[in-house]
Amino acid sequence: MVKEEKEIANRPDNTAFTQQRLPAWQPMLSAGIVIPGFVLIGLAFIGIGVALFVTSRSITVLEIDYTGVEKDSPCYKCSDADVKNCVCNLVFSIDSLFEGPVFFYYGLSNYFQNYRKYAASKDDDQLSGDLDAFTAPSDSCSPYDYNSNDKPIVPCGAIANSMFNDTFKLYRVVNGAKKLVPLDGKGIAWWTDYNVKYRNPSVTPLKNAFNNTVKPIFWPKPAYQLDASDPANNGFINQDFLVWMRRAALPDFRKLYRRITEGDYAKGLPAGNYSLTIAYNYPVLSFDGTKKVVFSNVSWMGGKNEFLGIAYLVVGSLCVLMSIVMLIVYAKFKFPEED
């Protein structure tokens, strides 16, 4: 008995794992599956593409460039860097009801918010309300960490310093009279940014926290005076500031400025003439950039995005096309004698 056991001591275990016989599903691909599969996937993609495209087409977008490069542009006078506190008026008309809710964006181009040094140029500790970081900003903010008098800049860094500071007022022109369209600036930033990531120091009044600091060089007003109308909308949790601090991924981008949801405009912008008053402050011509305002409504898929629909259509058609090619190849191989 012992001997017998010894004799098979080296016998391998007869298990599914050791014998590589684990139960497995082996997809048996054949032309009968592959070609219809391609057709089906292609059709599905075309379907999605059509849905996306149609949805996208239903979205109305109104884009107006106000950089003021051309001489006949209303903002031409403001595009000169030497002109301060320039205001220009942009007049446009809407033929039919611009269905709401309407989103009001500003857009910049040739603007590299994703430049690595730029992207890193902020102090997260400072922005989360750490008072130590107020007196000693992080190195990453350099050269926007201290001013020429060696005073710490709060908020420091290139992102904050370059905050977009054009402001807009939209009027509906009814019978020659300008009627202000109310713009909703609440909740345009991310919830986590507003509630978690960015915190004002717990000092009241807020102004005291900024003692012995200076405002960013480019800014006309310090951070605690960003919104004079709403004291709660100041400091690092100012909505416009939060929107700006969320960097764009690509050099041509647009950022949400306001929503038009209130009063008479809850259903959208009625047809008619409108006048947009722009406080033109932000220089873009120096780096060949452009500025624009964008009015858009949204669908379930967000803003207007024709590319995605077209891409789906193209890829889907490609699949169908390929399945046709495959069918031809298959036919040639299957009935070679007939050729």
Next chain:
Amino acid sequence: MKSFLCFRWGRYADNLVRSYKYSPLTFLPLTLFEQFQRAANLYFLLMVVMQCVPVISSIPFYITIFPLLIVLSVRGLKDLANDMARRRSDSEINSRPCDVLDSQSFSRAQWKDVCVGDVLRIHKDQVIPADLLLLCSSEPHSLCYVETADIDGESNLKFRQALSATHNQMTSHPSEETLAAFDGVVLCEEPNNRLYTFRGQMHWRGESLLLDNEHILLRGTVLRNTEFAYGLTIYTGADSKILRNCGKLRVKRTRMERVFNQVVIGIVLSVLLAALLLAIGAGVFSSWVMSHTGPTSALVINGNPVYTGFLIFWSYIILLSPAMPISLYISFEVIHTVHSLFIGWDMEMYWQQADRPAQARNTSLNEELGQVGYLLSDKTGTLTQNRLLFRQCCIAGEVYGDASGKAEDTEPMDLSWNPFSCGGLFMSAPSLVQKLRGQQCPISCQFLRALSVCHTVMAEWKEEAPVYQAASPDEEALVGAARELGWVFLSRTRDFIVVSELGVTRDHRRRMSVLVREPEGGLKLYCKGADLVILERLQKDCLHQERTERALELFSQACLRTLCVAVRSVPEASWEQWSKTLDQSATMVTSDRDALLEKLYDQMEIDLQLIGVTAIEDRLQEGVPETIALLQQAGLKVWVLTGDKKETAVNIGYSCKLLDPDTRLLEWQELRQILQSPDPGVTFFKARQTELWAVDKQTAEVKTALVLTGPELAEFDQRPEWGATFMRLAEQCQSVLCCRVTPGQKADIVSLVRKHTRSVTMSIGDGANDVNMIKTAHVGVGLAGVEGGQAVQNADFALSQFRFLQRLLLVHGRWSYRRISFFLRYFLFKTCGFALVHIWFGFFNGFSAQSLYETWFIGLYSVFYTAFPVMCLAFFEQDVNAESSLKWPELYRSGQRQELSTYDFQTMAVTVAMAATFTANVEISLITRYWTRLNVAAVCVSVVMFFICSRITHSTRLFKASPMDYLFLGASDRAFIDPLVWLTALLTTWTAVLPSMTALAINVILNMQDKHKVHSASSQPVELRSRLRRGASLRRSSYALSQGAGPGRLISSGTCIRSTVPTVDEQVAADNNSTDSQLQINMKNNSDAPNHA
């Protein structure tokens, strides 16, 4: 005792085996040192260092150090585990017991306590603990036997003998005192690794005695057939010959590894180039930024675009470093190990009879098994079983036995009258037995007498029966057959059976003779040998010659190994004269002594009278023809390299289906002409075309095989330019048979194939003579067979049966190859695709080395999000007949230009990360054709891991703990509920896998056609024609004489004496039925009488 000797402490290695490398203190530095010799590890260390430089750090350092640490610790743990195993086996060996002389008596000690100068007592069947000088043994003449299977793989016994001086002085009883009083001084050469030579001197009692290899018992050998032996320790531990021989194995590298190394170099170069171009871009962009006042103008470092570009270069090298597959080496090792385990676990390759599973001794060559183009096989013991069976014989023209059926089916004869019969004769010839027992036929008796006396076999008594120790299995079969039929070889004793060896049994003589004085007083010469040799030495008009030759032909056709047996009565007068001359010549010490002896032997071996022919079946191993046919179908070229004769090799070739019946054999004469002709290819083609026997002119492919012999191969050395031509011809041939080749030539042939083809070569063999070729080939396979373990020791894979080769190659090899190539390609796809995105993104962020991914994603991507499925693929993938080619995911860059612009950076990062994870997992799903539960689980786990880990690293809790490290707060929360993110990721994924998907689909469609072809081809009936060529004489006679000198010298020196030899009376009793055939052959020892007077 020790002080008597010239040996000093400290000058010699102790007898401890230390194969371990690490101690607790040295482990860390040593393992780190070893691991950082790998380029990839060093590269990553460099990356970590660079990432600590803030100006260029594009990714935080902990992201790279994380995978690096995993790789280092896995490797380190593996080394540590191996080292622990080595320590355990060391301590097991070191604590083996042995008897050491301690002043006046022997006491138990452990191996590790043995020192140079100790006198040891070795018991029967004990392993010798150190290299010893044999002082004396319990046997007469202080002889002892050792088995060297562990050293050279030869399983036959070898003898060692003490110096007569020590033997004479120390065999008195009790021996302890004399041993203790031994005060000789031994001078020996520096420790070396030469197993077969030893030179030394012993100064003792004023005498200086020369020592050589014969006086030495090597560590690792086993004492056999000897009660005990006493030895003086001369080399211990690391100085001993066997440990000196434990040289490093030549590391075989697989092609895949070479490809991989090239790929790594390629990646490094591409990364450098990409970084350089991007850095130039960064410089240009910086100068543009400088010339335009904007938000980023002040960020150009030092206001110097060139300096910025320089820094960006290093930043990009860091950022693109994930393209370098750091974990590839370690994954490779893990996969190889698992594949090797699978080979060992395979029940189909487990040989029940010997309780031996297949073994992958070298765990890094698995995928080579799937690429073998040339299989070079030994014959004996590899294709054949090397278990020889006596199947037929022809005595005086009468054929006995029938070899047409299987050996097992032979009806066993009633041999109960023979007390020594112990089975093993697969011949049914009752008429022969009747003749023998009835004393009717003196010539049959002579035939069997010849078989029982003319050999070099040694008998060992175990349980009242003789066990034969033969140097060659042929002899064992013959002596065994004689035993079964009543002619029992019992033993050699000096007094009763003294056998005169006519010369040392060397292969080139291909015969062997023995002179016997018969009981009646007559002197007979018995001779056995190859047919050609014997037939030319026969008397004229020999009786039965014609019928015997017919029998020879018959046996040859049945693929039996034949030997002729002949006899001659030697007149007393001529014997005396011859013997005198022999004595004179034997004492000569001139160089031409051998030639002289040879001439003398020739004088004696004349006028022989043919008695008969033996036919031994060298059975093919089970399944050999099927395996060879299968391998040939798989496109392998199977060559046979054998030390055997051409005829034997060719017949084995036919019987194992290596050659088809209508295969044309191209021999040297023709081949030489072809090789010499100006246009060998054309000549070769013509030679094939003009063959008349090409029955079917329609079959375009005329099958040809090359047959070469060793001496002919030697010509290749002088004509190296023939090598390439030869290989070109060989490639068109069905097979090549090389006969009569030496072990060295076997290796040369392998090198020739390696040199002139790009194919992977595999050698398979079982004997010590195959070691050379096993080591030379890309992959060496050792068959654990009859001939001992040396082939296995040197092989990369060890099998028990030749037929297991088909599974090893066609199943495991193919799987391994496919799994590993898919693994490699997928791995590169995964890492490069991952890193390439940064190049594309560089065009949109001013070449600022901005990472598109969240840092944590970079760290976790290769380990958690994509590693498991690919490992599962590499472990379990099976039946991959569709080859999907991986292409660059250029479409990663598709679209997404203007339209994603409402996206903030973080959402886009999550989208791209999601697409990357999806793509990697979809791609692996496409490649996987064999979905086990583990595969499914791995894919699911990877994708789920991505979502879970993303949520974790983007969570509020982690952000609050360290705002700087977890910047992506809330990004995934928003992204994962955005339909656009999903749609984009879906589109990107699909577009990225579309090329490989299409390739797969097209493959499926095209493969159908191949399958169809294969199917229709195999349905055609295969006509088997007679395997014999008409008109061709196929006489095969082969005679396997022992490879080395064998125990011939020992036998003739008359010192091989067992104390338990049965007396002549016992022999009489043993053969009481036929007194005539008793082995009471009293004869004179011719050649050695003067030496041992």
